[in-house]
Amino acid sequence: MASPKVAVVGAGVIGLSTALCITETCPSCPVTVLSDQFSPNTTSDVAAGMLIPHTYPDTPIHRQKQWFKETFAYLFAISNSAEASEAGIHLVSGWQVFKSTPKEELPFWSDIVLGFRAMSEAELLKFPQHRFGQAFTTLKCDCPPYLLWLEKRLKATGTQMYTRKVADLWELHSEYDIVVNCTGIGAHQLVGDKQLFPVRGQVLKVHAPWVKQFIRDGDGLTYIYPGIDRVTLGGTREKGSWNLCPDAGTTRDIFDRCCSLEPSLQRAQDIEVKVGLRPSRQCVRVQREVLRQGGVKLPVIHNYGHGAGGFSVHRGTANEAAYLVGECISALQGSSSRAKL
Amino acid sequence: MRVAVIGAGVIGLSSALCIHEQFHGLVPSLELEVYADRFTPHTTSDGAAGLWQPYLSDHSNLQETLWNKETFDYLLGHMHSPAAKEMGLFLISGYNLFTEPVPDPSWKNIVLGFRNLTPKELELFPGYSYGWFNTALMLEGRSYLPWLTNRLTQRGVKFFHKKVESFQEVSEDGVDVVLNCSGMRAGELQPDPELQPGRGQVIKVLAPWVKHFIITHDLKSGIYNSPYVIPGSEFTVLGGIYQHGNWSEENSATDHKSVWDSCCWLLPALQKAKIVDEWSGLRPARPSVRLERESIRLGNLQAEVIHNYGHGGFGLTIHWGCAMAAARLFGSILQEKKPLATPPGPRL
Numbered sequence: 001m002a003s004p005k006v007a008v009v010g011a012g013v014i015g016l017s018t019a020l021c022i023t024e025t026c027p028s029c030p031v032t033v034l035s036d037q038f039s040p041n042t043t044s045d046v047a048a049g050m051l052i053p054h055t056y057p058d059t060p061i062h063r064q065k066q067w068f069k070e071t072f073a074y075l076f077a078i079s080n081s082a083e084a085s086e087a088g089i090h091l092v093s094g095w096q097v098f099k100s101t102p103k104e105e106l107p108f109w110s111d112i113v114l115g116f117r118a119m120s121e122a123e124l125l126k127f128p129q130h131r132f133g134q135a136f137t138t139l140k141c142d143c144p145p146y147l148l149w150l151e152k153r154l155k156a157t158g159t160q161m162y163t164r165k166v167a168d169l170w171e172l173h174s175e176y177d178i179v180v181n182c183t184g185i186g187a188h189q190l191v192g193d194k195q196l197f198p199v200r201g202q203v204l205k206v207h208a209p210w211v212k213q214f215i216r217d218g219d220g221l222t223y224i225y226p227g228i229d230r231v232t233l234g235g236t237r238e239k240g241s242w243n244l245c246p247d248a249g250t251t252r253d254i255f256d257r258c259c260s261l262e263p264s265l266q267r268a269q270d271i272e273v274k275v276g277l278r279p280s281r282q283c284v285r286v287q288r289e290v291l292r293q294g295g296v297k298l299p300v301i302h303n304y305g306h307g308a309g310g311f312s313v314h315r316g317t318a319n320e321a322a323y324l325v326g327e328c329i330s331a332l333q334g335s336s337s338r339a340k341l
Numbered sequence: 342m343r344v345a346v347i348g349a350g351v352i353g354l355s356s357a358l359c360i361h362e363q364f365h366g367l368v369p370s371l372e373l374e375v376y377a378d379r380f381t382p383h384t385t386s387d388g389a390a391g392l393w394q395p396y397l398s399d400h401s402n403l404q405e406t407l408w409n410k411e412t413f414d415y416l417l418g419h420m421h422s423p424a425a426k427e428m429g430l431f432l433i434s435g436y437n438l439f440t441e442p443v444p445d446p447s448w449k450n451i452v453l454g455f456r457n458l459t460p461k462e463l464e465l466f467p468g469y470s471y472g473w474f475n476t477a478l479m480l481e482g483r484s485y486l487p488w489l490t491n492r493l494t495q496r497g498v499k500f501f502h503k504k505v506e507s508f509q510e511v512s513e514d515g516v517d518v519v520l521n522c523s524g525m526r527a528g529e530l531q532p533d534p535e536l537q538p539g540r541g542q543v544i545k546v547l548a549p550w551v552k553h554f555i556i557t558h559d560l561k562s563g564i565y566n567s568p569y570v571i572p573g574s575e576f577t578v579l580g581g582i583y584q585h586g587n588w589s590e591e592n593s594a595t596d597h598k599s600v601w602d603s604c605c606w607l608l609p610a611l612q613k614a615k616i617v618d619e620w621s622g623l624r625p626a627r628p629s630v631r632l633e634r635e636s637i638r639l640g641n642l643q644a645e646v647i648h649n650y651g652h653g654g655f656g657l658t659i660h661w662g663c664a665m666a667a668a669r670l671f672g673s674i675l676q677e678k679k680p681l682a683t684p685p686g687p688r689l
């Protein structure tokens with residue numbers, strides 16, 4: 001059979017990075033990205049893009065660690081290159097502070113980020129309500145730049161991208177041989193995954209260029225993440241809410257919480273409010289499936305359900321999904337050569 | 342009592358503020374006047390990036406180390422005040438890079454979170470095999486000087502756009518105490534062969550993705566003769582020039598190329614950064630800061646002068662400790678002037 005045609009559904013960080021990995025592992029396969037939204041209108045565009053992993057309760061820790069390690073290494077190399085500013089990747093240092101000492105003093109990712117250590121007493125003086133803290137340096141992927149950079153890399157490989165709402169994966173079986181499902185929260189509808197649920201996050205993106213350090217409250221609810229042009233202030237974690245409209249009371253609350261961590265934010269300008277629905281799941285679904293209808297088979301690779309941790313593990317899960325695509329291709333080519341006998 | 346401050350850089354303005362804060366209540370007749378031919382944004386303090394960091398070695402000058410610490414602690418104390426942004430004050434972390442191991446600096450316990458770099462961090466900087474990471478402060482002259490000026494104006498301090506040619510000139514006019522904060526040009530008021538320019542040239546670029554300062558060191562070529570990158574609130578400063586004895590305030594194409602090439606080699610993404618300005622300035626370098634009283638006989642008059650100059654490339658870093666020391670010297674002058682009704686010591 002001619003090189004199998006691959007469709008990647010979804011153009012957030014997961015869809016684009018998965019498509020890119022597929023072009024790298026299977027250079028002869030035509031890849032097409034289909035999505036109803038592209039940057040700057042994806043969930044990824046709302047996120048700050050900080051590489052601080054979220055822990056998935058049902059994914060083995062060693063697997064999460066591997067995903068994070070691969071993602072960190074990949075972005076580290078870009079941050080160190082001439083492309084860093086175009087790709088929107090930069091290093092940022094800062095603090096994670098806790099009101100009460102956390103259960104595990106060393107998160108699984110502490111040896112992957114840079115310079116991880118406990119905060120000194122002198123550093124903690126800046127946070128009178130917090131008793132313990134960790135200092136480290138990590139990476140940030142600014143969106144839209146990172147997504148636009150991925151799109152540019154994809155176009156350079158000949159990948160086509162189309163705005164298209166896919167209502168059912170079966171729509172694609174006549175045009176494509178393999179479908180990769182990176183639809184994020186869209187998978188709830190598209191494949192009927194009831195284990196997938198939204199966790200609503202509202203954030204403020206403000207102009208405060210003197211803020212060079214990140215500050216995150218260990219409860220994960222309040223954070224200040226300085227990006228290239230804007231600082232992301234967060235946030236909320238509203239499980240089960242599908243509401244994409246910004247809430248004014250929430251805006252006030254986020255601003256107050258962040259100002260109590262960093263008083264100079266009182267002077268922030270140009271406050272933009274955004275809402276995203278984290279595509280949350282007990283474990284990220286990176287999995288092969290074969291859909292059948294009548295006598296027809298459609299191989300599907302799922303790569304969705306990254307919740308609050310999409311950026312942190314995106315390249316690792318993209319690599320895994322691309323590997324599964326490779327397996328699919330071998331299976332297809334194996335069965336087609338058997339068919340010829 | 343008339344006090345004339347000569348110089349409106351960070352040293353002159355902060356000394357004036359410190360003295361006014363401590364003594365205006367005790368000396369009702371205190372009149373403070375600032376004389377300068379250059380005001381913000383045209384002073385040496387305005388051109389500096391504003392990073393709080395002393396030189397690597399204090400040459401056993403413990404006094405200067407203490408003044409540095411006093412300044413850092415004072416600024417850190419202002420971090421949570423609503424004025425911080427207006428002052429141009431914010432926290433920043435970053436890297437000091439070396440090609441060989443070096444002893445820890447005198448300021449390692451003054452800054453926050455001082456530590457050595459890990460091997461993985463050193464991968465970011467090919468050619469450098471050793472280094473430090475710490476969190477320090479930025480104090481941007483272009484914001485801090487206007488802030489100081491506003492505080493002084495509110496307090497009724499008068500400003501005069503005028504080049505003072507001699508101590509005699511102000512003394513004859515009836516000034517009781519002169520604060521000599523004339524920086525690089527102190528030698529024009531009183532010859533000082535120890536004061537020499539340490540010429541620097543910087544390129545200001547738009548590179549908002551850079552969130553850390555990076556200072557490289559070449560122990561053979563000396564301080565600031567090796568590339569550095571310092572991100573400010575509006576633009577990023579690229580530098581790495583220190584020319585002892587060079588009085589030129591003109592930008593040099595050779596220095597531009599040296600700074601640009603070396604900084605782009607350090608951070609390849611800088612190649613894409615847009616250049617918005619270039620500036621040359623003269624660090625008022627001296628083996629040690631001149632901070633002392635001098636009684637000068639000028640004809641019939643005796644002028645009390647407090648010298649506070651020669652802060653090299655660490656003026657912002659040391660300014661408040663020096664301002665406090667200058668205020669103490671002023672206090673001692675007051676005590677001498679009123680031997681019978683000795684005022685209580687200045688509130689420290």
